[in-house]
Amino acid sequence: MAQVEIINVTKRFGKTTALDNVNLDIKDNEFFVLFGPAGAGKTTLLNTIAGIYLPEEGMVKFDGEVMNQVDASHRNVAMVFENYALYPNQTVYENIASPLRSPLYKQDNETIDREVRRVASLLRIDGLLDRLPHQISNGQKQRVAIGRAIIRTPRVLLMDEPLAHLDAKLRNYMRSELKEMQSMFESTVIYVTHDYLEAISLGDRIAIIKEGKIVQVGTRDEIYYTPRNEFVAALVGEPEINIIDGTLVKENGTSYIKLEMKEELVPLPDNHPLTKTLCEYDTNEFHVGFRPQSIDYTFEYKEGYLKGSVYNFESLGNKAVLTVKVGDTFLRTLAPYDLRVQLDIDIYIDAPITKGLFFDSQTTELIGSYDDAKVNGNGTQE
Amino acid sequence: MKRRELLINIVKHVLLIIYALFALFPLFWMLLISFKSDAQMFNTTFIFTPTLENYDAVLLRTDYFRYFKDSLIVSTLAVIVSLLAGVPAAYALANYEFKKKEDLAFTILSFRFAPEILVVLPLFMIYQRIGLYDTYTGLIWVYQLITMPLIIWVLRGYFEDIPIEIEHAAQIDGYTWWQVFLKKLLPLIRPGLVSASLLAFIFAWNNFTFPLQLSGTNIETVTVASLKYLASDTVHYGQMAVAAAFSSLPAVIFALLIQKHLVRGLSFGAVKG
Amino acid sequence: MAKLTLKNVYKKYDHKKKRRKKDKENDYFAVNNLSLDCEDGEFIGILGPSGCGKTTTLRMIAGLEDITAGDIFIGDRRINDLHPKDRNIGLAFENYALYPPLTVYENIAFNLRAKGLSNAEVDERVKRIAPLLKVEELLNMRPAALSGGQKQRVNIARAIVRNPDILLLDEPLSHLDGKMRQQLRMEIKRLHNEIESTTIYVTHDQLEAMSLADRIAIMDLGVLQQFGTPSEIYDNPANEFVASFIGEPPMNILTTTIIHHENDFYFTFEDSELRIVVPQRYYDIVKDGMKVRVGVRPTDIYVGGPDSKGTPVRVAVFEDLCTERRIGIRVGDELVMLITEDETKYEQGDLIRLEVNGEKTHLFDLETGNRIQ
DSSP, X not given: OXXXXXXXXXXXXTTEEEEEEEEEEEOTTOEEEEEOOTTSSHHHHHHHHHTSSOOXXXXXXXXXXXXXXXXXXXXXXXXXXXXXXXXXXXXXXXXXXXXXXSTTTOOOHHHHHHXXXXXXXXXXXXXXXTOOGGGSOHHHXXXXXXXXXXXXXXXEXXXXXXXXXXXXXHHHHHHHHHHHHGGGOOSEEEEEEXXXXXXXXXXXXXXXXXXXXXXXXXXHHXXXXXXXXXXXXXXXXXXXXXEEEEEEEEETTEEEEEETXXXXXXXXXXXXXXXXXXXXXXXXXXXXXEOGGXXXXXXXXXXXXXXXXXXXXXEOSSEEEXXXXXXXXXXXXXXXXXXXXXXXOEEEEXXXXXXXXXXXXXXXXXXXXXXXXXXXXXXXXX | OHHHHHHHHHHHHHHHHHHHHHHHHHHHHHHHHHTSOTTTTTTOSSOOOOOSHHHIIIIIHSSHHHHHHHHHHHHHHHHHHHHHHHHHHHHHHHHXXXXXXXXXXXXHHHHHHSOHHHHHHHHHHHHHHHTOTTOHHHHHHHHHHHHHHHHHHHHHHHHHHSOHHHXXXXXHHTOOHHHIXXXXXXXXXXXXXXXXXXXXXXXXXXXXXXXXXXXXXXOOOHHHHGGGGBOSXXXXXXXXXXXXXXXXXXXXXXXXXXXXXXXXXXXXXXXOO | XXXXXXXXXXXXXXXXXXXXXXXXXXXXXXXXXXXXXXXXXXXXXXXXXXXXSXXXXXXXXXXXXXXXXXXXXXXXXXXXXXXXXXXXXXXXXXXXOOOTTSOHHHHHHHHHHHHTOOHHXXXXXXXXXXGGGTOGGGTTSOGGGSOHHHHHHHHHHHHHTTOOSEEEEESTTTTSOHHHHHHHHHHHHHHHHHHOOEEEEEESOHHHHHHHOSEEEEEETTEEEEEEOHHHHHHSOSBHHHHHHSSSSOOXXXXXXXXXXXXXXXXXXXXXXXXXXXXXXXXXXXXXXXXXXXXXXXXXXXXOOTTOOSOOEEOOEEEEOSSOEEEEEEETTEEEEEEEOOOOOOOTTOEEOEEEOXXXXXXXXXXXXXXXX
């Protein structure tokens, strides 16, 4: 239950800058996700919010109050660590009870017992209360860690990649369970992950971080349909977006785009603000992104479709990824899981320009897209 | 296949039994001769008339218990001082970064390498000057050269094995640094604590050079006192055996008492398996 | 290249410390009556959780473990008693085992030289194999300078350069991460397409087996559960183990009691009000009060329309994943998941009715776990 502000925070370790002028405004009771690849600075930011690290520059504020001088134990935050950090010589019961036995938040035994059992039942670990951490599975340890964090109803609940060390099946399942529990968390939650499914499923808003800098902040639709740049576009979405070169060509008053793997020119829609923007751009070289979902294919010749060959076919569970080789370009598209296809056979694909995302070829930033139905404003940048 | 395995097993066991006999025999012999009278010492082996006269001579008619007490005081207090200073030192070495940290760590370890004989003469002169000769304080202090490096090195490893997140978690739970240390960390280093203490105690107890040179008549440890049993006319082997057997008792008792704390890595299982 | 046949193969490990008579009965079968028929040129996946016997099977084929009972044939040759080097197999195990002081070229050439081939022949073969695994540029480097993925390629190159009858791969990708793994998986698939060697690939990752293998042998606790093409295994799992092991997200499998109500049969569940209509094709075999396990994949459950039969239940979880949506329903202690591309957005607590795809619903026996046809 606190609004969290991170203002111009920079954190250095020796010569490395882990966080570079980070600014975030997290609303009260929001489920806020911090998403980025390994080493981006997510855990460092979480530790800074918790008070374990002090930033070299900048401030952390809870409800408008500067917290820099307040140490971790007094900030009333709770954290679920990536490696659980359970006290190894104490039982599950004692681990969960721990915050309520500390001098700052001490409660009487009756209250402690009642709360521990309430939390254990919520997380479905009531049968494990007498066990020691080394006697339970990873999935169970993770629930105990969550239990220890939520028992006090902290102002801010910090979760550091809680699902990282679970196998794929368990991760999917626990993610759904976490989603179910979301309404029960009465705190502002800041959740860190490198898995984009977790990010878009759980987050009210998502901040994408790379090498200590915030790249984009937005809702899942904003991040997915209007990614700020190619990095974000590639990060969110499985299989990864296809990005190819495109050159703008003007002929007889109409604008066309020449895509790297296609000989013919593709006409751009008239009367659309994006066409105008592209024409007036300082260069005519662009990068065009096509999500695999928007690429169509067929095994028989079809007018307007490009000819290529099947380079690879790979199962992704309930669907499959088809990699198609067109000239020197490789494009990924989706196919039904039970498609049986020979490698290297002919295949015809279509990448409709209206579904393309146009990026600046130098800065890699998003210029725009024709698919207005999905676009609801630009992603809010902070 | 099976016969071959059986044969290998038998050979293995036989070799192990032979080695066990070889290793344990001196201890057995020592106990044996402690019950033999001087008269029967050289003309009997395993069959003799046991007698308690050696025990009587050593324990009741000499100052043996005084020497025992001196050894106990010096060794125990030396270990305690080492723990008080060494545990925080080990924590610091494990968790903080500072200039020349590894140089400092190595220097501490190097105290164990230095031959005691080298330092004992200069120390003798210094101790005489500053009045620490033949005092408990003097011996306890110099014993730190033996006990502290061991404790710091073993415990540093244990502290390093504890993930830093456990401390963070405890801080966030609301514990002060001291409580984190006492309530959460110390239980985790307990196996290291007891094993290093035991070893340090044994080394301190067995030390000969330092008490020999740096203490005189006020303080005599059992090691130094055992010289007394080397009489100029005959060596009373039986009495020496009693002295030796008794000297080994504290270490054995200590080891038996702390056995249950020598549990495999208590940190095991705290983090993702 | 040749056929590989396993006939009633058993592997038993003896208990080392047979102190009490009781211990002797604890000897267990790591591989229990395994029979497989692999065609020439087939890519066979042996899949299962750790401890299922897959690596033991591979090692028996390779000759690194004794065969307790049964026979293994390569082509028409019975190879039980042959030394590994006489079996003409290529082996690539998960921990690289490249010789550190030798260059990549020499590592690959090692076996060939041991066989006594001339320098010219060795050179020809190595240079022919190298591009297939994209290691031509690495030939002069030493193992220490290679990345995990590169080491694995060299490992596999070394295995196939001898033109073995059978190629054995033991979890070659388990130490690699995400992208590298996908990349190398693609390479292995293309490689097999190129050289068409009979390949046995051991893994615990079902996605890997499903995308690479022509046929998959799933094992659990030493026993073969099913041997079939990926489609067969996915669409017609032989038992509950196979059904829940294959597919991500996994199949929803629940204990259900069937009831008869107004001309229809319904699946009912303990601690839940959920009721789902039983697909028509099972009407001949189900009875009122029958208890079975019912399994259906998340992609084969739908939100029913307004004229749907069955009781409505509350949405416990709604996940919007942009390209698809996942809905979770609490049934007792379980969370039943369904995946849809439908764009309707639900809130926690909304009431919906569920329907299942009749063709893709499976019934399993409550005790044995076997599929009921």
